[in-house]
Amino acid sequence: MYQNLCSMLGINYPIIQGGMAWVANHALAAAVSQAGGLGIIASGNAPTKWVREEIRKCKELTDRPFGVNIMLLSPYADEVAHMIVEEGVKVVTTGAGNPARYVEMWKDNGIKFIPVVPSVAIARKMEKVGADAIIVEGCEAGGHIGELTTMALVPQASQVVSVPVIAAGGIGDGRGVAAAFMLGAKGVQMGTRFLVAHESPAHKDYKQRVIKASDIDAVVTGRSTGHPVRSLRNQLSREYIRLEKEGTEPGELDKLGEGALQRAVVDGDINKGVVMAGQISGLVTREQSAKEIIDEVWNETEKLIRGCDI
Numbered sequence: 001m002y003q004n005l006c007s008m009l010g011i012n013y014p015i016i017q018g019g020m021a022w023v024a025n026h027a028l029a030a031a032v033s034q035a036g037g038l039g040i041i042a043s044g045n046a047p048t049k050w051v052r053e054e055i056r057k058c059k060e061l062t063d064r065p066f067g068v069n070i071m072l073l074s075p076y077a078d079e080v081a082h083m084i085v086e087e088g089v090k091v092v093t094t095g096a097g098n099p100a101r102y103v104e105m106w107k108d109n110g111i112k113f114i115p116v117v118p119s120v121a122i123a124r125k126m127e128k129v130g131a132d133a134i135i136v137e138g139c140e141a142g143g144h145i146g147e148l149t150t151m152a153l154v155p156q157a158s159q160v161v162s163v164p165v166i167a168a169g170g171i172g173d174g175r176g177v178a179a180a181f182m183l184g185a186k187g188v189q190m191g192t193r194f195l196v197a198h199e200s201p202a203h204k205d206y207k208q209r210v211i212k213a214s215d216i217d218a219v220v221t222g223r224s225t226g227h228p229v230r231s232l233r234n235q236l237s238r239e240y241i242r243l244e245k246e247g248t249e250p251g252e253l254d255k256l257g258e259g260a261l262q263r264a265v266v267d268g269d270i271n272k273g274v275v276m277a278g279q280i281s282g283l284v285t286r287e288q289s290a291k292e293i294i295d296e297v298w299n300e301t302e303k304l305i306r307g308c309d310i
Helices: 002-009 026-034 048-061 077-086 100-108 120-129 150-160 174-182 204-211 235-245 250-257 260-265 279-283 290-305
Strands: 015-017 039-042 066-071 091-095 112-117 134-137 165-168 187-190 218-221 229-232
Touching: 002 187, 015 026, 015 039, 015 290, 026 039, 026 048, 026 066, 026 290, 039 048, 048 066, 048 077, 066 077, 066 112, 077 100, 100 112, 112 120, 120 134, 120 150, 134 150, 150 165, 174 187, 174 290, 218 235, 235 250
Parallel strands: 015 187, 039 066, 066 091, 091 112, 112 134, 134 165, 165 187
Antiparallel strands: 218 229
């Protein structure tokens, strides 16, 4: 039952906001948590001082639980992993690396550890190192992705791990949440839907690009480098794909993407920046508050699952 996940995290609804770099700041995280979900601050490659300040700002806006996402490839990951203990953060989500060396410290300090994984094998591994729940993310998601779809990944992961599975990738409304429950998930993580929230710091042009996106606008670049990324098609993505087809070296391709997410999110350059967003973009049609999003999604979910034993 999803109630067990809610009880474990101290939230009202089994809805987690994705840890989107440059987007998931204290304002968005606080708004989601205040609305009954679990807000997440994304540390990305940011210095530890910045992350600490975001945590403290979030505490000023809400007394509800919230979490921090640590991108383990960040040069500041080790510092942030220890700092969240000092700041009394309730939940940590992780990606892009193995968090095993931090798990004992986090659990000794009452922090719930929830890794984001792209496969059943890694889900099993994370359960063994002590995960309290596991976010399994399908390739429909925006940003860095794996190969499996949410539809295929969630039921397979749910069958082999005993901790709650949280579905991510391609979920943006109550139909997606209800479907995730039927596949065995106990909760969901949504990124793209919250990207256009009023409280999101994303540039207005970035938000409008997502709102105006069609079903075929989300494309994948970087498969040739081993680091595929889903974003909305634009001048940068077309150039990247052209160079990939020509066999350009991964190092040169990486240079093309340097600073591209910041250009899009902060500066609003939706042509030469990377507009990370998931395949669910075609369903996102307007800007709303985090509370309006959660209320709408959950009301639709309840209508769909009423009478079903999940």
